[in-house]
Amino acid sequence: ETGVTQSPTHLIKTRGQQVTLRCSSQSGHNTVSWYQQALGQGPQFIFQYYREEENGRGNFPPRFSGLQFPNYSSELNVNALELDDSALYLCASSLLAGGNTDTQYFGPGTRLTVL
């Protein structure tokens, strides 16, 4: 068990709606990364937050946004949901020190279904 938790476990939304996913990082970690894993594929990097600021972003549109809080927990927000947003959303916490990220520990994910 990694200590990284995510909520909710499952979520069903309709096209055009907005969704917020939450992640609590492992104790002692200061960095949270979010990944999208479509069915049958490997995870794809969405963005990373370090000390409450975005610290790198993958090839995702601006309707994917995030936050990191002072306790290093994080939220992923997706606006104007599309059918292709249906996926498992994973967060991973790690310790960023000296410009290098230590091992990333993944949560169990949130399964989002967009109808």
Place this chain on the structure above:
Amino acid sequence: TQLLEQSPQFLSIQEGENLTVYCNSSSVFSSLQWYRQEPGEGPVLLVTVVTGGEVKKLKRLTFQFGDARKDSSLHITAAQPGDTGLYLCAGVRWGANNLFFGTGTRLTVIP
């Protein structure tokens, strides 16, 4: 488009057989990791290789990082049903902190 391509995509073998999973890219990575993911769970790190040509062993699993740091392989000896899962390779590029995941290999070991 994913930077890392894994092969095979699916693999179904009998208990006791050996297998190799390949992870290939045209890009160079500072390190490469292998994960295993089970249904309903996030990926769990198996190993990190950081030196070109490096070989690491974890019980029946052998991991190799290519000399040019563009590819890797995972070899499992005498597979067991408990090895069943989705195996993912993931590369780290110099100057970046995020992981670039491969396309995944779904392994089923039949008792």
